[in-house]
Amino acid sequence: xxxxxxxxxxxxxxxxxxxxxxxxxxxxxxxxxxxxxxxxxxxxxxxxxxxxxxxxxxxxxxxxxxxxxxxxxxxxxxxxxxxxxxxxxxxxxxxxxxxxxxxxxxxxx
Amino acid sequence: xxxxxxxxxxxxxxxxxxxxxxxxxxxxxxxxxxxxxxxxxxxxxxxxxxxxxxxxxxxxxxxxxxxxxxxxxxxxxxxxxxxxxxxxxxxxxxxxxxxxxxxxxxxxxxxxx
Numbered sequence: 001x002x003x004x005x006x007x008x009x010x011x012x013x014x015x016x017x018x019x020x021x022x023x024x025x026x027x028x029x030x031x032x033x034x035x036x037x038x039x040x041x042x043x044x045x046x047x048x049x050x051x052x053x054x055x056x057x058x059x060x061x062x063x064x065x066x067x068x069x070x071x072x073x074x075x076x077x078x079x080x081x082x083x084x085x086x087x088x089x090x091x092x093x094x095x096x097x098x099x100x101x102x103x104x105x106x107x108x109x
Numbered sequence: 110x111x112x113x114x115x116x117x118x119x120x121x122x123x124x125x126x127x128x129x130x131x132x133x134x135x136x137x138x139x140x141x142x143x144x145x146x147x148x149x150x151x152x153x154x155x156x157x158x159x160x161x162x163x164x165x166x167x168x169x170x171x172x173x174x175x176x177x178x179x180x181x182x183x184x185x186x187x188x189x190x191x192x193x194x195x196x197x198x199x200x201x202x203x204x205x206x207x208x209x210x211x212x213x214x215x216x217x218x219x220x221x222x
Contacts, residue, residue: 034210043199043213044152087151096142096167097211099152 003027004088009104012082018075020103022088025069032091033064035073036099037084044087044099047073078107112136113214115200121220128187130217132200134180141183142167142201142211143175145194152199158183190221 005023012018024033034049048055048062050071055062061074075082087102112135122128132141143155144167154167156175164175172194174186187194197218201211 041216043201043216044211046210046212049210096154096157097152098154098168099144101151 006103011106012078014109018078020073020086023070024090033071034089036087039084080107083107115214115217119218125189128190130185132183134202138202138204140203143185144199145196147196192221195221
């Protein structure tokens with residue numbers, strides 16, 4: 001039970017912004033939202049995390065709704081190398097990451 | 110990859126044989142984790158360690174044991190491999206819990222015939 005809901009797949013045109021949604025309606029006040037991605041045949045890669053404020057780093061931006069029930073990962077200018085499975089995760093009571101099915105993002109030329 | 114290596118990268122073994130997978134880190138991070146990844150199940154935590162000789166079970170620990178005698182090494186052992194343990198195994202490290210991200214190794218593909 002990953003406790004987050006993501007669309008199974010999405011397409012994005014190269015150079016455009018990719019907006020990946022995640023629903024975490026039962027998130028508790030002290031749980032962070034993490035985003036990881038996994039490129040085919042590689043280990044997962046950390047992207048970004050946040051609690052309640054929007055966050056930005058060199059890879060992506062994370063927008064968290066005010067009620068914290070959902071979030072959106074934004075890749076501002078998607079490239080072909082961003083094709084991967086993206087996981088939205090909330091850390092559970094034991095602080096162990098629980099990976100669900102994720103969203104398979106396909107960036108197309 | 111953040112100073113994490115896994116060995117072997119690929120292994121084929123027979124049912125009933127013991128298998129040990131090794132994770133080695135050069136980051137001196139306190140926490141180390143073993144996950145397995147199977148189609149339809151995502152990544153699932155097997156065991157983790159929060160220090161030398163300090164380990165605990167994860168979601169799918171049955172049939173697996175771990176040991177950590179040095180900060181840099183975390184071993185995963187399948188005492189008697191079964192076909193259901195055919196999977197890709199990932200090691201991860203992190204400097205702490207909660208707000209700290211985890212860094213993953215390249216994975217070990219294990220096939221039990």
